Every structure is written in structure tokens, then in C-alpha cells.
Amino acid sequence: MSKSQSKKIAEKTIYATFKILKEAGGEMRGKDVVDEIRKTITFDEYESYRYTKTGYIRWESILHFYTIDCMKAGFLRKQKGIWILTPEGENAIDLGAEKLLSTATKLYREWDGKRKAETVEGDIEEIEDFTKDDASQIQQSLISQYEDEASNGIRNFIIKKNPYEFQDLVAELLKVMGYFISDVAKRGADGGIDIIAYTDPLGTRQPRIIVQVKHRPNDSISSDEVQKLAGTLKRNSDVGIFVTSGTFSKPAIKEARNSREHIELIDFERLIALWQNYYSKLTDEQKNFLPLHPIYFLGE
Template identity: 75%
Template sequence: MAKSKSQKIAEKTIFAAFNILKEAGGEMLGKDVIEKIRETVTFDEYENDRLEKTGNIRWESVLRFFTIDCMKAGYLRKNKGIWILTDEGETAIKLGQENLLKTATELYREWDGNRKKQITKEGVAEKDITEENTHQAQEAIISQYEEQAYNGIRNFVISKNPYEFQDLVAGLLKAMGYFISEIAQRGPDGGIDIIAFTDALGTKQPRIIVQVKHKPNDNISSDEVQKLAGTLKRNTDVGIFVTSGTFSKPAIKEARDSREHIELIDFNRFTSLWQEYYSKMNDEQKNLLPLHPIYFLGSNE
């Protein structure tokens, strides 16, 4: 049977995405993966055409649609805009461009079971990939919207200066029920940006020492975690390290092995906590990073 145009597009874009993720160390923002594909893969006029109803580029829509196969096959994971290549996915690269997608699709069909309607992927992708006529298409749409939402929040936070990000962290801690005793002003802070307690007068233990780093494109090193540990002078002190970026693996190990309790909050965890405690914030706190929840029909899978 001759391959459909959508299948050919999916084969080369999925294969390219997997290799890009592998070269990046296994994970990357989905929008950056797509941009890298745009820079490295050649597309013809049909593949670069915009779908009439959505305005999306055809090859991008096909790629997102078929990433659901890869996720159900265990080759790929998505978490708040980040695409993560699993060990199984990295191994699947060895299958080659054609067999990688074929295997992923077979595993997806096994997971999906008997469909109520026999709709081919060609039919969905060629007509309108945004139509909610299959569970797979719906998942692809929701995944895309989640990525867009995540990227919007990330860009908003990136635009803040270090002191504004510090205020965001303080606002979150207040919403979580902590009492802020001190917030560092401009100038040397001795490695302490925020001091918080579990009671209004600070008479109860522990004292919470917070280090805040606004480094959205960087990994926090183990040395920086060690410096935070050095600021915990009391036996009952607890350290929290918050970054708008990520933590290196040595930094995570340093916090885990530290004699003192040090909690790490990277950007993903920060946004999750902000969403979780958003309803408990006052208007002033909400305005620091305003959100608007939207609910989609889910599934029982």
C-alpha cells in the first residue's frame, strides 16, 4: 500500500525530532524542537502550506498529531512544554526513519484497541487535524495548547528582573501559608534572599532560608547549592533554592545528600505550585503572575 503524504511527513519529522532531542541530552522545549526541525529539514510547498481552519503549518500539525503515537509507545514524554526522549525512544532511533514511526503506530493501535470509527490518519491530518473526531486528535490539540500556555507563562517570567522574580517567590510562599520575615533589597544579600517562618512572630521552628536565582536559561550548579547550605546556621534551619531555570544533576545530588534539609524548586515546580495555590492568593499576589484557567473535556484513559 502506498504511503500517504501525512505518513511521509510524519516519518521524517518524528525521526528528526528524536535525533534533535538525543543531541540535546534527552529533553528540550517543544517549541525549540519544532524550530530546530524548521532549520534543518527541507519541506516542499504542500508540507509548508497552512491549514485553512487552524492557520497551522501542515507539517507541524502532522508532527504533533503523530507524537501521540510515540507517547503511547513509551518513546516520548511531554511535561509542561518540554519534550522528553525516553530510553526506549533513543533505542528506537536505530530502527530508522520508516520503522520508528511504524513501530510507534503499531504500539499506539495496541494501546488504543478497537476504534469505534475506522478513521485513517491520512483522513484526519489531511482534512483538519483540529477536528475532535478521534481521541488521538484531541490529545494532540490539548498537548499543543498546554505547550502554548506553558511558553506564555515562561516568557512572562523571563521578562521579569531578578527582584520581580524574587517578589513572585515571596508571593507564592505567602499563599502557601508561610510568613515572610525579610526580603533582601538591592545589594549583597549574603546568599539569603528571603527569610520565612511558619508563624507570624517567627517563634516556631524551622526558620526557612530562601535563595532565589533568576537564571531561566541556566542550570544551578552544586557549588551554588553548597553555598545555600552554608547559610543555614541553626540546626533547625531549612533551605529552599528557587530558580527560574533548572538544577544540574550534581546540584540535585548535593541537595539530596546534604546534612541540612534543602528543597529545590525549578521553574517547572514553581509553575505547578503557583497553579496549585493560585486560588488562595489575594488580588495583589495574583497580579504578579495572573492566570486564566480553561477546562477541556478529558478521558478515562
């Protein structure tokens, strides 16, 4: 039996995905994975076709479809736009492109129990090799693409902010979380302190909260920078919060965890999660710092 075009596309893109993730240390933004695949694989006209209904590229839609197999097989995880290769997924690279995909698909089918759905029949017609039995998986892959797209849109909006705008966004979030802002650093040297906050309006109750804000979306915060924040905590009751629009290196996370002082780390993903959690409590003016529009999909 001849192999379908979709399966051929899936084999090479899924295999490339796993190798890219492994080389990146195990995790990467989904958008960056797709960009890397685009750099390393040449796609023909059929593979590069853009679907009229969804607006997505054929090979990208097929890739997302089969990442569902890989996730249910335990090879891959996705969290807020981040794709994570599991140890099982890294071992699966040794199977080669064809065997890797067939193993993931087999494990997914066992999990799925060949359920049938009728929610996205119109989209099935755009991916020629798929049938109504795949409807539920197509729905999941489309939602996955929408989630990645939403995460990328939010991240790009944040990236365009200057450091002071990002600092103000953090201050507004702390306000709506119930903290009282005593000081927000102005332009110039801040001595490692960007925001000072308290749990009461006059700052008479402990703790005093010292916040360091770094707007470096493409960088990881080092352990040395976490140590510097710890050095600004002069009172025994002081609490440090380090907020970044990027990520924290593993040594930085370890440093914060082992520090004598209480230091909370808030990376881009945690910041957005907090903003979403408190969004309904924001004023219209505060929402303008990062406006969101929630959309709900039918669940499984």
C-alpha cells in the first residue's frame, strides 16, 4: 500500500521537530520550531499550499495534526506555546523518521480508542488523506495552532514595549493582585530595585517587596542576576520578585530556590498566566497595557 502524501510530510517534519528540540536543550517555542523547519526543509508547491478556510499552510497543519499523536504517546508536551521534548521523545529519535511517527500514531490510536466526532467535517476536506475518524484529532490540532498563534501575538506585543512600559505593566499587575506600590524607578540607575511594594497602603506591615524587572524577551536571566537581587534585600522580612519578559536559566532557578532570602521568579509564561487570571479585575485603562480577548472552544 502506497504511503499518503500527508504521512510523508508528517514523517519528515515530526522527525525534524524532535531533532530541533533536542539540539535546543529539550524545549522551544512552537513558532521557533516551525521557523527552523522552514530553514532546513525545502517544501514543494503541494506542501506549501495555503488552505482557503483556515489560512494555514498544508505542511504546518499536518505537523500540528501529528504532534497530537506525539503528545498522547508521551513523546512531546506543549505548554502555553512552548514545545517540550520528553526523555521518551528523545529516545524515539533513534527509531528514525518513519518508525517514530508510526509508533506515535499507534500509541495515539490505542489512547483514542478510535472515537468518532462530527465537529469539524468541513476542515477535514482540506486535508485530503484524513477521514471522519480523524475529526477529533483535527479539532485538537487546529486549537493547538490557534493557541500557538495567540501566544505568539501576545509575545510580539510585549516585545515591542520599551523597558519602562514593561515595568509599568508589571506594576499594574501587582496593583490588581492587591499590592500597594510605594515606588517605581524612573529613568537612570535604580540600584537593582525597579518597584517597591507593600501589603498595606502605608507600608507598615511586613513584608516589603523588592521587584527587579528585566525586559529581555530573547535572553535567560543568569544566577548572578538573581544573587544581585538577593543582595538588595536588606531587611529580614524582605521578599524579592524577579520579573522578566524572557526566561530564567536553570542555575538562576536553582539560585532562587536555595537562597536564604525569599525570591519569586516570574518569567514570560508565568507573567501572562497571572495577567490572564486577574484580567477581569483590571480597569479599562489597565487592560490597555496588554489587551486580551478570550475565546472558548468546545472541550473533549
